[in-house]
Amino acid sequence: MDTKILRKISYGVYIVSSRKGECINAQTANAVMQVTSDPPQFALGINKENLTHEFIKESGLFAVSVLSQEAPLNLIGRFGFKSGREVDKFDGLAYRLGKNGCPILLEHTVGYLECKVVKDLDAGTHTIFIGEVVDGQVFKEGEPMSYAYYHLVKRGTTPKTAPTYVETKKEEKQ
């Protein structure tokens, strides 16, 4: 297979959050897509090793904060290269709890969606969570971050836990 084709599929870059009782956590995710319009439902591909996976599985709830194009790399890295098992990712950041109790990031975001899980599918390394949208809002107009922008302009990278991770030879690395 020509693995370069995998880089031709478009995504956004999001902060997917959940909770377990009073504990909150979130991770960076690009595998987020709307799958139906009536009712509006979203699918997420979440690695089974992630703390966020444990929280979504347990609570059946998640929120998706939509990152803006100007979101700094270190914010995406904080949520995407570290686990909530080691750090409190929301420490010092502006956020609020949504109606479903999941945290919504209020900085470098253009809006959010809140969802209730209606189905989950075992996809091997990842679980596909399908959630019905229960609330959502646009905070401000602005360009949402695309996955292509993250790679090409921000020169960001993706860890192995992401479903779209592609192993590249040294000379091909971005």
Ligand SMILES: Cc1cc2nc3c(=O)[nH]c(=O)nc-3n(C[C@H](O)[C@H](O)[C@H](O)COP(=O)(O)O)c2cc1C
């Ligand atoms: C740009 C980017 C995109 C990512 N996309 C996903 C994704 O769609 N699904 C996933 O499970 N992990 C994805 N990850 C990896 C998780 O964010 C990462 O494993 C994180 O450390 C999990 O944190 P947690 O253990 O606190 O849940 C992505 C990371 C980055 C930087």
